[in-house]
Amino acid sequence: MRENWSSGRLTRRGVFSAAGLAGASVALPLHALAQSAKPDPAISEVQDWQRQLGDGVDKRAYGTPSKFEAHVVRRNVAWLTAAPESAANFTPLHALDGIITPSGLCFERHHSGIAEIDPAKHRLMINGLVDKPLVFTMDDLRRMPRTSRICFLECAANTGMEWRGAQLNGCQFTHGMIHNVMYTGVPLKLLLDEAGLKPNAKWLMLEGGDASGMNRSLPTEKALSDVLLAFAMNGEALRPEQGYPLRAVIPGWEGNLWVKWLRRIEVGDKPWAAREETARYTDLLADGRARQYTFVMDAKSVVTNPSPQAPLKYRGRNLLSGFAWSGRGAVKRVDVSLDGGRNWKTARLEAPVLDKSMTRFHLDFDWNGEELMVQSRAIDSTGYVQPDKQELRRIRGVNSVYHNNGIQSWLVRGNGEVENVELG
Amino acid sequence: MSNSASRITALVVGLLAVAAADAAEKPSKMGIGRPALPEEIAAWDTDVQADGRGLPPGRGTVKQGEEIYIARCASCHGEFGQGAGRWPALAGGQGSLKADRPSKTIGSFWSAVAPLYDYTRRTMPWGNARTLSADETYAVVAFLLNLNDIVPDGFELNDRNLASVKMPNATGFSADDREVSEKKFWNKNPCMKNCRDVPKITGRAGDTNVTPDAKSGPKVD
Numbered sequence: 001m002r003e004n005w006s007s008g009r010l011t012r013r014g015v016f017s018a019a020g021l022a023g024a025s026v027a028l029p030l031h032a033l034a035q036s037a038k039p040d041p042a043i044s045e046v047q048d049w050q051r052q053l054g055d056g057v058d059k060r061a062y063g064t065p066s067k068f069e070a071h072v073v074r075r076n077v078a079w080l081t082a083a084p085e086s087a088a089n090f091t092p093l094h095a096l097d098g099i100i101t102p103s104g105l106c107f108e109r110h111h112s113g114i115a116e117i118d119p120a121k122h123r124l125m126i127n128g129l130v131d132k133p134l135v136f137t138m139d140d141l142r143r144m145p146r147t148s149r150i151c152f153l154e155c156a157a158n159t160g161m162e163w164r165g166a167q168l169n170g171c172q173f174t175h176g177m178i179h180n181v182m183y184t185g186v187p188l189k190l191l192l193d194e195a196g197l198k199p200n201a202k203w204l205m206l207e208g209g210d211a212s213g214m215n216r217s218l219p220t221e222k223a224l225s226d227v228l229l230a231f232a233m234n235g236e237a238l239r240p241e242q243g244y245p246l247r248a249v250i251p252g253w254e255g256n257l258w259v260k261w262l263r264r265i266e267v268g269d270k271p272w273a274a275r276e277e278t279a280r281y282t283d284l285l286a287d288g289r290a291r292q293y294t295f296v297m298d299a300k301s302v303v304t305n306p307s308p309q310a311p312l313k314y315r316g317r318n319l320l321s322g323f324a325w326s327g328r329g330a331v332k333r334v335d336v337s338l339d340g341g342r343n344w345k346t347a348r349l350e351a352p353v354l355d356k357s358m359t360r361f362h363l364d365f366d367w368n369g370e371e372l373m374v375q376s377r378a379i380d381s382t383g384y385v386q387p388d389k390q391e392l393r394r395i396r397g398v399n400s401v402y403h404n405n406g407i408q409s410w411l412v413r414g415n416g417e418v419e420n421v422e423l424g
Numbered sequence: 425m426s427n428s429a430s431r432i433t434a435l436v437v438g439l440l441a442v443a444a445a446d447a448a449e450k451p452s453k454m455g456i457g458r459p460a461l462p463e464e465i466a467a468w469d470t471d472v473q474a475d476g477r478g479l480p481p482g483r484g485t486v487k488q489g490e491e492i493y494i495a496r497c498a499s500c501h502g503e504f505g506q507g508a509g510r511w512p513a514l515a516g517g518q519g520s521l522k523a524d525r526p527s528k529t530i531g532s533f534w535s536a537v538a539p540l541y542d543y544t545r546r547t548m549p550w551g552n553a554r555t556l557s558a559d560e561t562y563a564v565v566a567f568l569l570n571l572n573d574i575v576p577d578g579f580e581l582n583d584r585n586l587a588s589v590k591m592p593n594a595t596g597f598s599a600d601d602r603e604v605s606e607k608k609f610w611n612k613n614p615c616m617k618n619c620r621d622v623p624k625i626t627g628r629a630g631d632t633n634v635t636p637d638a639k640s641g642p643k644v645d
Contacts, residue, residue: 079510081510082500082509082510082511082512085551086550111547112547112550112551112553125460125464125465125468126460127460127465127468127469128469132459133459133460133465134457134458134459134460135457135458135459135460135464136456136457140456140457143454143456144454144456165626165627165632166627166628166629166632167629167632168629169629169630190454191457193453194453194454194456194457205471207471211547211551211553211554212546212547212553213546213547213553213554215471215542215546263468264468264469266469266471268473270473270474270475271474272471272473272474272539272542273473273474273535273536273538273539274539274542274543275539275540275542275543278533278534278535278536278539278597279528279530279533279534279539279543282597284521284526284528286522287522288521288522288526288596289521289596289597289598290521290533290596290597290598291597291598291599291600291601291602292597292598292599292600293599293600294600294602295600296600296602298602298609308629335614335616339622339623340620340622340623341619341620341623342618342619342620342621342622342623343616343617343618343619344614344615344616344617344619373623377614379614382610383610383611383612384609384610385609385610385611385614386609387606387609391609395605395606399526409623411625411628419628419629419630420628420629421625421627421628421629422625422626422627422628423623423624423625423626424623424624424625424626
């Protein structure tokens with residue numbers, strides 16, 4: 001399986017063997033309750049770990065996952081870009097539980113590689129239309145009032161490869177440019193108050209300290225409402241690939257705005273129309289015009305289990321599981337269809353259900369080897385209903401690249417294998 | 425309530441109102457952080473805004489830009505801006521935005537020159553960013569405009585004329601109108617039963633044979 005991935009080949013065989021199923025024909029155990037002929041050696045035999053001493057406390061100063069979980073990693077689709085320093089990898093959504101993405105599994109997108117910044121040499125400058133241009137050190141920021149908040153970060157290009165039809169076999173690849181993390185930091189409002197906004201201050205420009213100097217425009221209205229400048233994720237310092245030592249957190253809005261390695265905020269009166277808001281991160285429609293400053297992420301969901309990397313292995317009772325989220329508010333309801341959108345059942349939402357956070361849903365179902373066409377549909381607190389892919393294409397065409405939140409379809413075959421399909 | 429008591433109440437309410445208005449006008453200051461020095465602002469505040477505000481003084485010609493481009497850019501972006509291998513194309517594609525496979529380049533898609541100057545100066549050449557001088561940036565941007573048939577061969581680009589160069593797709597962008605144009609997605613009664621015909625499979629990821637060398641592979645950008 002390794003060879004498949006390291007040579008960059010994303011073949012069905014690769015995906016399926018990654019899930020522990022070699023080839024096509026797999027005998028599916030009928031029922032968990034079926035009487036077994038012989039006693040289970042996992043019970044009847046004494047295992048090594050039941051006899052011998054394990055590692056002592058000094059062996060794992062910073063703990064890592066069990067060696068049996070080594071396949072649960074971010075993965076790159078090498079053909080997407082010319083070089084790994086300007087590329088993306090994908091969160092293994094099918095292997096997660098609950099709503100928090102472990103820091104080391106949060107997808108990455110860099111435009112000039114991962115900057116390794118010494119926090120003692122990091123500065124944040126606020127200048128432009130302010131009463132007093134200011135400079136802050138990381139220690140300064142850590143003396144200010146702070147908040148923690150769980151929210152999702154979705155790349156605007158998540159699912160971008162699927163506009164023209166089913167492309168990639170795995171929710172990791174179709175939906176994995178998202179993560180959900182508890183971020184901790186200083187409300188941006190406190191810093192802007194400290195510098196004092198001039199009356200004509202309407203937009204901010206956030207700028208990164210890496211070699212891409214990523215810059216994006218942000219309306220002051222959003223900046224003053226719920227934006228954080230975060231130094232921590234999931235209880236520890238940001239990971240370098242997530243912008244250590246400082247990044248912007250802009251709940252509900254596209255990931256590219258969440259500038260990493262944040263070094264400067266300039267206050268202005270108009271948006272900057274920077275490269276990442278003209279040439280990129282604009283949504284080209286069928287009439288040749290492009291939507292600009294499409295910040296909010298529309299409501300969206302995906303079934304993560306079953307999915308191509310997580311086939312069904314047992315007949316009888318199964319648990320369907322997935323994620324739903326909305327940049328406009330909280331997830332209100334998720335419906336699931338097993339027959340390609342003909343009939344829907346409302347799924348069970350797992351607590352906590354938070355504003356602008358990924359939300360976990362479940363549905364218990366019985367499966368007897370029949371073909372399934374699995375879909376999920378998110379509804380958010382504003383009443384927005386996640387659209388069908390065809391409906392979305394009728395409005396947006398197929399060249400948008402960004403903001404594809406159409407309903408995903410998985411085909412489950414009689415042998416439990418799952419494929420990404422397009423339904424008509 | 426006695427007269428004096430009501431007067432005291434009025435006074436207290438009045439004071440509270442003054443205090444509240446005060447807090448609203450002058451946000452409470454933490455006294456953390458220090459003033460940025462003019463030299464520090466000059467060192468970092470090098471961005472250029474959409475209308476050209478922030479451009480440094482300087483100039484460069486198409487001819488000077490061609491030399492810089494061949495030496496420092498062409499290895500990735502191709503001699504004619506066509507993009508070597510999977511590196512981004514910087515020219516071509518004009519008139520393709522409605523096509524089945526649009527090509528979004530400086531000539532076909534970018535709306536203004538100022539962001540091109542800004543981007544080139546902040547991050548190109550890739551892997552050796554912030555090494556072009558102001559004049560070199562004017563020159564190489566002039567050459568990129570010439571490659572896209574936007575300015576003539578003898579053109580000099582400078583801080584005074586940059587903002588007036590018209591880009592072919594200058595008016596091609598509109599504001600986010602999803603809440604109007606996609607209003608029907610706020611659907612009060614999503615269908616639950618017998619919502620459609622029996623679906624047919626019209627495409628399979630397994631058929632796309634998405635391999636790493638697939639030149640036609642879609643791009644993340």
